[in-house]
Amino acid sequence: xxxxxxxxxxxxxxxxxxxxxxxxxxxxxxxxxxxxxxxxxxxxxxxxxxxxxxxxxxxxxxxxxxxxxxxxxxxxxxxxxxxxxxxxxxxxxxxxxxxxxxxxxxxxxxxxxxxxxxxxxxxxxxxxxxxxxxxxxxxxxxxxxxxxxxxxxxxxxxxxxxxxxxxxxxxxxxxxxxxxxxxxxxxxxxxxxxxxxxxxxxxxxxxxxxxxxxxxxxxxxxxxxxxxxxxxxxxxxxxxxxxxxxxxxxxxxxxxxxxxxxxxxxxxxxxxxxxxxxxxxxxxxxxx
Amino acid sequence: xxxxxxxxxxxxxxxxxxxxxxxxxxxxxxxxxxxxxxxxxxxxxxxxxxxxxxxxxxxxxxxxxxxxxxxxxxxxxxxxxxxxxxxxxxxxxxxxxxxxxxxxxxxxxxxxxxxxxxxxxxxxxxxxxxxxxxxxxxxxxxxxxxxxxxxxxxxxxxxxxxxxxxxxxxxxxxxxxxxxxxxxxxxxxxxxxxxxxxxxxxxxxxxxxxxxxxxxxxxxxxxxxxxxxxxxxxxxxxxxxxxxxxxxxxxxxxxxxxxxxxxxxxxxxxxxxxxxxxxx
Amino acid sequence: xxxxxxxxxxxxxxxxxxxxxxxxxxxxxxxxxxxxxxxxxxxxxxxxxxxxxxxxxxxxxxxxxxxxxxxxxxxxxxxxxxxxxxxxxxxxxxxxxxxxxxxxxxxxxxxxxxxxxxxxxxxxxxxxxxxxxxxxxxxxxxxxxxxxxxxxxxxxxxxxxxxxxxxxxxxxxxxxxxxxxxxxxxxxxxxxxxxxxxxxxxxxxxxxxxxxxxxxxxxxxxxxxxxxxxxxxxxxxxxxxxxxxxxxxxxxxxxxxxxxxxxxxxxxxxxxxxxxxxxxxxxxxxxxxxxxxxxxxxxxxxxxxxxxxxxxxxxxxxxxxxxxxxxxxxxxxxxxxxxxxxxxxxx
Numbered sequence: 081x082x083x084x085x086x087x088x089x090x091x092x093x094x095x096x097x098x099x100x101x102x103x104x105x106x107x108x109x110x111x112x113x114x115x116x117x118x119x120x121x122x123x124x125x126x127x128x129x130x131x132x133x134x135x136x137x138x139x140x141x142x143x144x145x146x147x148x149x150x151x152x153x154x155x156x157x158x159x160x161x162x163x164x165x166x167x168x169x170x171x172x173x174x175x176x177x178x179x180x181x182x183x184x185x186x187x188x189x190x191x192x193x194x195x196x197x198x199x200x201x202x203x204x205x206x207x208x209x210x211x212x213x214x215x216x217x218x219x220x221x222x223x224x225x226x227x228x229x230x231x232x233x234x235x236x237x238x239x240x241x242x243x244x245x246x247x248x249x250x251x252x253x254x255x256x257x258x259x260x261x262x263x264x265x266x267x268x269x270x271x272x273x274x275x276x277x278x279x280x281x282x283x284x285x286x287x288x289x290x291x292x293x294x295x296x297x298x299x300x301x302x303x304x305x306x307x308x309x310x311x312x313x314x315x316x317x318x319x320x321x322x323x324x325x326x327x328x329x330x331x332x333x334x335x336x337x338x339x340x341x342x343x344x345x346x347x348x349x350x351x352x353x354x355x356x357x358x359x360x361x362x363x364x365x366x367x368x
Numbered sequence: 369x370x371x372x373x374x375x376x377x378x379x380x381x382x383x384x385x386x387x388x389x390x391x392x393x394x395x396x397x398x399x400x401x402x403x404x405x406x407x408x409x410x411x412x413x414x415x416x417x418x419x420x421x422x423x424x425x426x427x428x429x430x431x432x433x434x435x436x437x438x439x440x441x442x443x444x445x446x447x448x449x450x451x452x453x454x455x456x457x458x459x460x461x462x463x464x465x466x467x468x469x470x471x472x473x474x475x476x477x478x479x480x481x482x483x484x485x486x487x488x489x490x491x492x493x494x495x496x497x498x499x500x501x502x503x504x505x506x507x508x509x510x511x512x513x514x515x516x517x518x519x520x521x522x523x524x525x526x527x528x529x530x531x532x533x534x535x536x537x538x539x540x541x542x543x544x545x546x547x548x549x550x551x552x553x554x555x556x557x558x559x560x561x562x563x564x565x566x567x568x569x570x571x572x573x574x575x576x577x578x579x580x581x582x583x584x585x586x587x588x589x590x591x592x593x594x595x596x597x598x599x600x601x602x603x604x605x606x607x608x609x610x611x612x613x614x615x616x617x618x619x620x621x622x623x624x625x626x627x628x629x630x631x632x633x634x635x636x637x638x639x640x641x642x643x644x645x646x647x648x
Numbered sequence: 649x650x651x652x653x654x655x656x657x658x659x660x661x662x663x664x665x666x667x668x669x670x671x672x673x674x675x676x677x678x679x680x681x682x683x684x685x686x687x688x689x690x691x692x693x694x695x696x697x698x699x700x701x702x703x704x705x706x707x708x709x710x711x712x713x714x715x716x717x718x719x720x721x722x723x724x725x726x727x728x729x730x731x732x733x734x735x736x737x738x739x740x741x742x743x744x745x746x747x748x749x750x751x752x753x754x755x756x757x758x759x760x761x762x763x764x765x766x767x768x769x770x771x772x773x774x775x776x777x778x779x780x781x782x783x784x785x786x787x788x789x790x791x792x793x794x795x796x797x798x799x800x801x802x803x804x805x806x807x808x809x810x811x812x813x814x815x816x817x818x819x820x821x822x823x824x825x826x827x828x829x830x831x832x833x834x835x836x837x838x839x840x841x842x843x844x845x846x847x848x849x850x851x852x853x854x855x856x857x858x859x860x861x862x863x864x865x866x867x868x869x870x871x872x873x874x875x876x877x878x879x880x881x882x883x884x885x886x887x888x889x890x891x892x893x894x895x896x897x898x899x900x901x902x903x904x905x906x907x908x909x910x911x912x913x914x915x916x917x918x919x920x921x922x923x924x925x926x927x928x929x930x931x932x933x934x935x936x937x938x939x940x941x942x943x944x945x946x947x948x949x950x951x952x953x954x955x956x957x958x959x960x961x962x963x964x965x966x967x968x969x970x971x972x973x974x975x976x977x978x979x980x981x982x983x984x985x986x987x988x989x990x991x992x993x994x995x
Contacts, residue, residue: 110449110452113445113449114449114453114460117445117446117449117464118460118463118464120524121463121464121466121467121524122463122466124478124479124481124482124524125466125470125478127478127481127482127488128477128478128481130481131481140486141486142485142486142490142491142502143486143490143491143494143495144486144487144488144491146488184380185380185381185384186381188377188378188380188381189377189378189380189381189382191377192373192374192375192377192378193378195374196373196374198371198374198375200375201374204378204381204382207382207385207389207390208381208385211385211389212577212578212581214389214393214581214626214629215581215584215585215602215622215625215626215629216389217585217587217602218396218605218622218625218626219388219389219392219393219396221392221396221399221605221609221615221618221619221622222392222393222395222396222399222619223388223392224609224615225395225615226392226395241388242388244384244388245384245385245388245389248381248384248385252381263731263733265729265730265731265733266733266735266736268698268700268720268727268729268733269727269729269733269735269794270735270746271699271700271719271720271721272698272699272700272720272721272725272726272727272747272804273721273726273746273747273750273794273798274721274747274750274751274798275721275750276719276721277373279750284735284737287737288736288737302469305471306469306470306471306472306473306474307471308471308472308473308587308588309585309587309588309602309606312606312610313606313609313610322471322473322588325473325477326473326588326591329591329592329595330595334484334486337477337480337592338477338480338481340477341473341474341477341478341480341481344470344471344473344474344477345470345471345474345478348469348470348471348474349466349469351469352462352465352466352468352469353462356458356461356462356465359461359465359468359532
């Protein structure tokens with residue numbers, strides 16, 4: 081990769097050809113570009129973390145230093161703030177329910193799409209893909225009324241149902257691609273070796289699909305964890321972290337905002353890291 | 369039994385989408401054209417008559433119009449870089465994909481840390497002596513600064529989703545096509561323009577549709593950075609529903625967002641249409 | 649006893665008919681090869697016997713049981729798949745033991761059978777490996793061992809050697825023949841490779857367009873094709889065909905040559921001869937040589953007879969060049985005749 085390790089470049093220190101010069105310049109430009117793009121992504125996060133890890137006085141102070149003070153003050157202030165702990169816990173619960181619902185409902189559908197041809201298959205795919213052309217958070221508006229009637233208003237489950245609508249199409253498409261990636265012959269082999277359909281799924285398909293299913297579950301979790309609009313519309317007492325932060329934007333002091341931002345970002349970083357191998361399997365199929 | 373099995377497996381998902389997707393959209397559509405139980409366009413009249421509506425509408429379109437092309441270019445660059453990498457591909461890819469997991473609210477807060485009056489940008493500017501004292505970027509005196517901050521935050525946050533779709537799409541293009549073009553004398557840039565881009569059309573279509581719709585839903589980034597200085601449609605919807613407690617007008621706004629989303633989808637489907645025979 | 653009887657089995661996919669009412673009986677312990685080009689319905693037929701596909705009509709019997717309608721697991725079969733279908737999440741040992749565990753056999757018996765079949769297939773040193781660590785040939789061995797370990801009455805094989813490279817295929821072919829002769833199972837083996845079919849089969853069933861055209865022992869299928877298709881499909885190079893016109897009772901004229909042929913036929917019929925049943929002679933079919941391909945033991949000559957391409961496998965000592973004229977005499981007892989209407993053989 082580097083100029084030094086390339087066999088052609090190493091033993092020729094004397095008068096390199098102009099073409100080689102151009103190529104070397106191009107390579108440096110390319111590398112500088114990569115560094116710049118990485119910085120573009122990472123530096124803003126770093127700056128948020130600097131704020132989150134500094135004392136409240138530093139956060140409101142001026143000018144800012146570019147290294148964190150490693151003072152737990154802001155985070156402690158955030159965690160002790162009225163309603164934050166509950167909001168965090170609510171976020172986790174809603175995301176967990178969303179995860180279970182979307183995989184529980186989506187995986188069987190993904191399996192059916194990958195293994196069977198049947199009348200109506202196209203219709204179902206259309207329904208799933210249609211969800212993508214709709215601004216889904218708006219669902220919160222009519223559902224707010226519906227939930228009041230059914231007693232689901234301001235509840236974990238109610239919000240999780242809306243978030244599942246967001247996550248379900250992904251779960252269906254992701255599991256569809258996962259199951260499609262497992263050769264049918266493996267299942268058929270299991271049938272000829274004495275398995276029922278269910279046994280074949282449990283003993284052969286599941287062990288192979290599990291990491292991918294876990295990844296799509298994480299994905300569903302992140303979708304719910306990050307969602308702001310529906311959460312803000314549907315919860316009043318039982319606010320999630322995003323709803324809490326949004327609704328206190330005008331009134332909360334800076335350290336609270338930044339520590340809250342960090343609290344939102346850090347799990348996301350971990351999650352994306354956990355599912356990084358599957359990001360492309362997931363999106364590759366979203367193309368079709 | 370085997371014939372019923374697929375339907376049985378699809379039943380929960382279908383039922384769920386009907387109850388929580390189709391039905392609510394029907395409800396919101398009806399809600400938008402009724403007032404106190406009677407058919408009426410009063411909601412739309414009230415929405416359009418509000419002094420912020422026009423600003424919110426044009427701001428939303430303006431934002432999408434600025435952000436999406438930048439993101440497309442950036443995402444294509446990132447995807448090409450990643451596809452061209454040999455060493456460290458996985459790491460770079462992970463770094464590029466990080467914003468995918470970041471909530472729009474968090475992204476707004478990230479850029480708030482930079483743009484607020486005691487933020488890092490002001491620290492830098494005063495440090496270099498470029499300004500006397502910290503500028504209030506996000507105040508009503510500086511509408512362009514607010515727009516810039518929102519654009520940066522949106523580009524920063526939501527380019528990753530396009531990038532990932534495009535990387536996946538590029539992965540589907542067999543290497544031989546590029547190599548064949550190279551043998552026939554195409555330069556790197558020509559190969560990108562003549563081979564990669566046309567073959568990438570299905571992925572481009574997906575990425576653009578997804579991204580444009582999300583751009584129309586812009587909400588929390590704006591709330592974190594612009595507050596009330598920069599009204600957008602989704603934020604106005606939230607206000608009508610929550611602050612002004614008028615669900616009818618909120619529903620009407622929802623229908624406006626839905627309408628521009630569907631219109632954009634149709635335009636993109638048309639524009640980037642790939643004939644069936646040309647698919648690989 | 650595991651005789652397989654296929655009675656009137658048909659299969660349609662929408663408007664496409666994959667199988668037209670197939671009748672076939674495979675005797676107990678017989679090795680039957682289903683041979684045909686891709687898309688002829690051979691794999692569909694095998695999958696119907698396995699229970700992986702449902703027939704649109706007809707019955708399948710294994711032994712004294714009617715099995716169509718039963719799940720694959722209840723049919724007493726084992727199957728080897730084209731892409732091996734070795735479970736990637738299990739070791740070789742667990743792959744071979746998979747079906748035995750499903751049967752809930754005692755561990756000692758599982759151990760015994762796994763070890764014995766692994767030894768039989770020469771993979772006893774691979775038992776702890778995963779399929780990702782195996783070569784194609786080794787995976788194939790695991791798949792066969794896994795099927796044999798079930799000690800099934802019937803083994804079904806779907807092009808098991810087609811994914812192997814040529815040399816390995818030859819080796820596995822001989823080994824499979826030995827192993828399966830030693831087991832007392834009835835075997836149905838699907839392939840598109842005629843050499844494989846010839847070398848393995850007790851009996852070959854040649855399929856074309858959803859029908860069994862001929863089911864007979866390999867030599868019969870080769871020497872006495874029941875239909876024009878069989879002659880043109882089997883043999884490399886395949887049979888030569890030329891039109892024949894009547895020339896008196898029991899006599900036919902083929903490209904100017906008078907030959908004795910079927911007496912009962914009328915009108916135009918077709919003359920057929922295998923390329924290796926031709927020899928240069930003073931009297932015969934007038935041929936103009938177009939291409940000469942020396943193959944070592946013999947030379948393949950592509951010529952033109954009466955304007956049609958015509959191949960002959962000749963002794964390699966014979967020196968011929970493109971443009972030469974030859975007279976090729978067909979061996980009288982190897983000449984076959986076909987009815988161009990029905991495509992069937994005439995006697």
